[in-house]
Amino acid sequence: MINALVVSGGGFSGLAIIKGLIKSEFIRTILIDCYEENTSRYFVDVFYQAPLIKDEDVFIDFLQDICEKESINIIFPSMEYELRLLSLQKRYFESKNIHVAVSSSALLGTLQDKRLLKQFLMDEGLPFIPEIDIDNVERLPVIGKPLSGFGGKGFIEIHHESDLINYSIDKLKKDYIFQPLLQNFLEYSIDFAVNSQTIASDPVIRRRNRTSGGFAIISESVFDEDLQNLANHLILKLVSRGAIGLFNFQILKTDDYVYISDINPRVGTSMVFTYGVAINLPLFFCSSIDGKFLKFGSSVHLNDRKSMIMVRYLEEMYYFREPAGNIKGVVFDLDDTLLDQKKWIMNKFEILWEKHSHILPPREDFLSLVLWMLEEGNRSKTIDAVCDYLSLEQSSRDIFIDTYRRIEPVDTCLYKDAELTLVELKTRGYKLALLTDNPPDSQKQKLRVSGLESLFDAVVFTRECGKEKPDKGAFLNIAGKMCIDAANLAMVGDNLFRDIAGAADAGFRLKYWIQRDGTFFNFSEQNYLKLGRPSYRKIGSLRELLWELT
Known part of the structure; x- marks a missing residue:
């Protein structure tokens, strides 16, 4: 497990x-931000409110404490504010085996000063927007950009000489760089990453088709060989000067010229575009620590890529916070709540094929057949359905059943939010329990492989106690083992009838219906509620429990 800390990540940059x-199921995400209420905290595993960065000594002490407490492996900056400070502290963190996704102080100084950036581009033979002497403006309009500004803030447009009357020329020359105000151009944004081994990712190029308040709301992938070559050239030069971390830069293209306008040594809010083309830059950076299980994407030949448009819009989430003390314990279902049951079954069939491939169809054909039978509802009779389809004799069927039962996959097949959420709830003082149907031997095998059993204060295999869900006796049984009244319990499960209705009949205070993609059941909420069945709270991830159960 890699513990990744996102600094100042409460806004859209950190959220990207x-x-x-x-x-990734192998990343535990920790967030710090100076604002207690922020958007990103609802997506991470752990959140801490941080002191203001301007109080540098206090902030660094806090940061070091969090890194030790959470065993941090990687630090990602989100905003411009912390780049310099993190760069200065980089040697300390590296001595603690913590990778910091930030460039050298020298490179930061160059990229964060627009005049020094212009000189860098000039020295490296890269295209730049020419600087205009505000004392001798021959052609208007021009635009003035703060030398150390970012995010399009503080720009000054001069359309007429009279516009300069309101400004001190000396101050403008000291604090701003002036350039031609381009009227007709295409704007491209390029995202890439350089990991701590100084290996650069593929650049992802997009055209900003529509912006709102400087925020790209409609972007489109671009596969232009000239732009690709320019991006690669720039990345090579940046790496040679100490580039590390996530980057974003802009290219402006007119009818006659191509310019590099800005280079940001940090994440851009629209980096989420890269996920649409299957390149994950944060995971690319993490791969320099342990890339064995991290899938971050790779380059695809220009001619093989399809055009993609990203549309960004606002979306809402709703949480109902339960007053502290009302809930003392949480009961979980196992299959399709904590563990991906289809994946578990498919893993077992894959091993079964390896043991009996001599009498079975080719691997891909066999596994496709198994999945087909599963998806058509043959969950408990999959082997029978497969053998019927293949016209296999009863003796083969018996061998397959015996083999299947003995197979113990290495992969736990847990959902990536399962263990992290259980651990966090346990840390917060909640008692945890497991209430599961299906054959006990099968369920015990899943627990043994997953290693989850130690996290539960009580476990009930309903077939061993003679009352299966939704019988309220099963729920009262687990409540008794937890020594908690049902009125102080929450139930989390994927089945509206077995888990939710059963918990309601037993008097559980809260019922959470988790709906994941690709599970065995696809309930109609409308029909269920129309019949007057018990109400529930719908969640798409176990992480959401962390914000409801405060």
Whole structure:
């Protein structure tokens, strides 16, 4: 497990990193931000409110404490504010085996000063927007950009000489760089990463088709060989000067010229575009620590890529926070709540094929047949359905059943939010329990492989106690083992009838219906509620429990 810390990540920039990190089941994501209420905290595993960065000594002490407490492996900056400070502290963190996704102080100084950036581009033979002497403006309009500004803030447009009356020329020359105000151009944004081994990712190029308040709301993938070559050239030069971390830069293209306008040594809010083309830059950076299980994407030949448009819009989430003390314990279902049951079954059939391939169809054909039978509802009779389809004799069927039962997959098949959520709830003082149907031997095997059993204060295999869900006796049984009244318990499960209705009949205070993609059941909420069945709270991830159960 890699513990990744996102600094100042409460806004959209941090959220762009977090969306990449949480795609991996091998990343635990920790967030710090100076604002207690922020968007990103609802997507991470752990959140801490941080002191302001301007109080540098206090902030660094806090950061070091969090790194030790959470065993941090990687630090990702989100905003411009912390780059310099993290770069200065990089040697300390590296001595603690913590990788910091930030460039050298020298390179930061160059990229964060637009005049020094212009000189860098000039020295490296890269295209740049020419600087205009504000004392001798021959052609208007021009635009003035703060030398150390970012995010399009503080720009000054001069359309007429009279516009300069309101400004001190000396101050403008000191604090701004002036350039031609381009009227008709295409704007391209390029995202890439350089890991701690100074290996650069593929650059991802997109055209900003529509912006709102500087925020790209519609972007489109671009496969232009000239732009690709320019991006690769720039990346090579940046790496040679100490580039590390996530980057974003802009290219402006007119009818006659191509310019590099800005290079940001940090994440851009629209980096989420890269996920659409299957390149995950935060995971690419993490891969320099342990890339064995991290899938971060790779380059695809220009001619093989399909055009993609990203449309960004606002979306809402709703949480109902339960007052502290009302809930003392949480009961979980196992299959399709904590563990991906189809994946578990498919893993077992894959091993079964390896043991009996001499009498079975080719691997891909056999596994496709198994999945077909599963998806058509033959969950408990999959082997029978497969053998019927293949016209296999009863003796083969018996051998397969015996083999299947003995197979113990290495892969736990847990959902990526399962163990992290259980551990966090346990840390917060909740008692945890497991209430599961299906054959006990099968369920015990899943627990043994997953290693989850130690996290539960009580476990009930309903077939051993003679009352299966939704019988309220099964729920009262687990409540008794937990020594908690049902009125102080929450139930989490994937089955509206077995888990939710059963918990309601037993008097559980809260019922959470988790709906994941690709599970065995696809319930109609409308029909269920129309029949007057018990109400529930719907969640798409176990992480959401962390914000409801405060």
